[in-house]
Amino acid sequence: MSPQEEKESPEKEFAGNTTLHGLNRIVIAPSGYFRVLWVFAILASYSGFSYMLSSMIMDYFSYDTITDTKLQFTDGLPFPAVTICNMNMFDAGKLTLVETSYLSPYLYRTQLDIPTLLAIGFNPDDTINSTIGNITLQDIVFQNGFDINPDRMSLCFWKNEACTYLNFTHSYTSFGNCYTFNSDKSNTLWQTMEGHGNGLMVFVDVRADQYTESYFSGGNSEIGLKLLVHDQDEPPMMETQGIALAPGSHAFIGVKRTVYENHVPPWGVCEDRQLEYYDTYTMNGCYLECRSKHVIANCSCRPFSLPGKAPLCDPGNTSTCVRTVLERVISGELKCDCPVPCSMIKYSTSVSYAGWPNRNTRDYITQLYGIDKDYMAENGVVFSVFYEQLNYQKIRELKAMDGGQLASNIGGMMGLFIGASLLTLLEVWEYLWQRLKGFLGKSTIRHPRVAEVQAEPDNKAESMHNATFYK
Numbered sequence: 512m513s514p515q516e517e518k519e520s521p522e523k524e525f526a527g528n529t530t531l532h533g534l535n536r537i538v539i540a541p542s543g544y545f546r547v548l549w550v551f552a553i554l555a556s557y558s559g560f561s562y563m564l565s566s567m568i569m570d571y572f573s574y575d576t577i578t579d580t581k582l583q584f585t586d587g588l589p590f591p592a593v594t595i596c597n598m599n600m601f602d603a604g605k606l607t608l609v610e611t612s613y614l615s616p617y618l619y620r621t622q623l624d625i626p627t628l629l630a631i632g633f634n635p636d637d638t639i640n641s642t643i644g645n646i647t648l649q650d651i652v653f654q655n656g657f658d659i660n661p662d663r664m665s666l667c668f669w670k671n672e673a674c675t676y677l678n679f680t681h682s683y684t685s686f687g688n689c690y691t692f693n694s695d696k697s698n699t700l701w702q703t704m705e706g707h708g709n710g711l712m713v714f715v716d717v718r719a720d721q722y723t724e725s726y727f728s729g730g731n732s733e734i735g736l737k738l739l740v741h742d743q744d745e746p747p748m749m750e751t752q753g754i755a756l757a758p759g760s761h762a763f764i765g766v767k768r769t770v771y772e773n774h775v776p777p778w779g780v781c782e783d784r785q786l787e788y789y790d791t792y793t794m795n796g797c798y799l800e801c802r803s804k805h806v807i808a809n810c811s812c813r814p815f816s817l818p819g820k821a822p823l824c825d826p827g828n829t830s831t832c833v834r835t836v837l838e839r840v841i842s843g844e845l846k847c848d849c850p851v852p853c854s855m856i857k858y859s860t861s862v863s864y865a866g867w868p869n870r871n872t873r874d875y876i877t878q879l880y881g882i883d884k885d886y887m888a889e890n891g892v893v894f895s896v897f898y899e900q901l902n903y904q905k906i907r908e909l910k911a912m913d914g915g916q917l918a919s920n921i922g923g924m925m926g927l928f929i930g931a932s933l934l935t936l937l938e939v940w941e942y943l944w945q946r947l948k949g950f951l952g953k954s955t956i957r958h959p960r961v962a963e964v965q966a967e968p969d970n971k972a973e974s975m976h977n978a979t980f981y982k
């Protein structure tokens with residue numbers, strides 16, 4: 512090896528030519544002192560860069576999120592669905608003797624036959640000699656439960672427009688018959704002015720004297736309505752959600768809308784599953800399907816309030832097996848795997864009450880309908896549902912660092928510490944390739960042609976080197 516060959520080594524050529532900052536300064540440093548200074552400066556820069564790079568990559572792979580909260584003001588908001596149920600599944604006056612006997616395990620916790628019912632004071636009717644036939648519990652609830660016919664819901668206003676039972680959609684829940692206002696997702700009503708006169712106002716007669724349940728047989732002990740404000744996509748789950756409204760008062764229910772956008776793993780935990788009986792994935796839908804699955808697995812039948820294909824439970828099954836299983840699901844003993852959906856709309860309510868009716872109103876109603884003076888205070892529930900303000904809150908989960916930000920951060924750090932870009936990687940690769948070729952050439956039997964081929968680019972590079980730095 513001649514000294515000439517030594518001087519043309521790929522290291523020197525790479526160091527002299529590369530666009531990486533600093534390396535060429537080592538080559539051309541005017542004195543040993545500056546050369547050492549450059550070496551230290553370069554080592555420091557490279558360690559700084561490695562540190563920043565590793566911490567940035569660790570940050571990226573920790574999948575942190577930040578939460579973005581926005582309050583958005585609009586000229587109008589889509590009105591939520593409003594579901595109401597009576598806290599009583601069957602009206603006493605509508606049940607026939609044979610139906611009362613059939614329902615007795617549910618209502619009184621024991622099976623009572625017709626003679627026993629007659630003996631304890633039930634009035635005979637023309638079903639006295641008949642049997643129940645193949646009517647289901649669901650049919651009995653539909654025919655004998657809560658209704659919102661005009662005599663029961665005598666006042667209903669959307670803004671200033673009157674509404675009727677035709678504007679409500681029927682559904683079955685654990686309270687029996689429930690009715691949902693504005694349930695149509697494709698034709699949602701909009702509230703365009705804030706305040707309580709611009710939403711829904713309803714008067715319902717709960718008929719307290721028709722209540723058939725009792726706390727001691729596992730039923731409800733309250734009087735009034737259960738009301739839930741929910742999204743149209745979300746099926747109502749009345750036993751665990753919603754607010755209770757007492758007769759003799761007017762409830763003012765102010766609604767606030769919150770829109771959530773959650774992130775999929777690994778950033779967040781949201782997941783949109785396919786549900787069997789609902790079009791859109793919601794937590795309520797998932798919980799209802801899960802409850803139904805548990806009940807069907809344990810009781811081989813399905814309560815009418817839950818979705819599914821199994822045959823409907825009879826009152827005997829409902830009062831024993833179904834109740835036990837549902838209690839175990841609600842208490843968390845039987846698990847439901849229901850992830851948070853990736854986008855959801857929630858409504859929070861703030862409720863205030865005023866007494867209802869006042870004396871003049873009461874006197875007027877008493878004369879108009881010829882009813883007892885205290886009837887309204889004991890049976891009349893009035894409620895208004897409305898947006899207090901025409902704005903909504905949007906809560907979004909955002910990636911703390913996405914791929915683009917990671918790339919630009921790495922780019923910035925590369926520029927700051929080592930003056931490199933993506934193209935510099937090609938230079939490094941070119942150098943490594945030269946070395947590899949040299950190494951392979953040396954380690955195999957030296958062939959004159961190989962040496963020749965290798966010498967050529969070296970010479971060329973040497974002249975370039977000359978041209979650049981010694982011009």
Ligand SMILES: *[C@@H]1O[C@H](CO)[C@@H](O)[C@H](O)[C@H]1NC(C)=O
Pocket residue numbers: 636637638639640
């Ligand atoms: C029920 O059966 C009894 C005797 O079997 C009969 O006297 C009575 O009239 C029947 N009642 C009705 C409503 O059919």
Ligand SMILES: *[C@@H]1O[C@H](CO)[C@@H](O)[C@H](O)[C@H]1NC(C)=O
Pocket residue numbers: 644645646
């Ligand atoms: C019982 O159900 C069958 C079919 O499901 C129907 O044809 C029959 O009329 C029903 N009987 C009664 C008493 O409702």
Ligand SMILES: *[C@@H]1O[C@H](CO)[C@@H](O)[C@H](O)[C@H]1NC(C)=O
Pocket residue numbers: 669672673674675677678
């Ligand atoms: C109520 O239903 C009637 C008849 O279907 C319809 O004309 C009216 O627009 C509805 N009102 C509201 C507030 O949806």
Ligand SMILES: *[C@@H]1O[C@H](CO)[C@@H](O)[C@H](O)[C@H]1NC(C)=O
Pocket residue numbers: 808809835
């Ligand atoms: C039903 O629940 C009972 C306890 O309440 C349990 O012992 C039984 O194994 C369950 N049956 C099925 C089929 O899950």
Ligand SMILES: *[C@@H]1O[C@H](CO)[C@@H](O)[C@H](O)[C@H]1NC(C)=O
Pocket residue numbers: 973974977981
């Ligand atoms: C490089 O430059 C020196 C002096 O400027 C010159 O003597 C030498 O011949 C040059 N080498 C090549 C390969 O051009």
Ligand SMILES: CC(=O)N[C@H]1CO[C@H](CO)[C@@H](O)[C@@H]1O
Pocket residue numbers: 812825827828831832
């Ligand atoms: C506990 C109970 O009443 N089980 C009943 C559930 O329903 C089936 C069929 O409908 C009856 O065979 C069970 O006795």
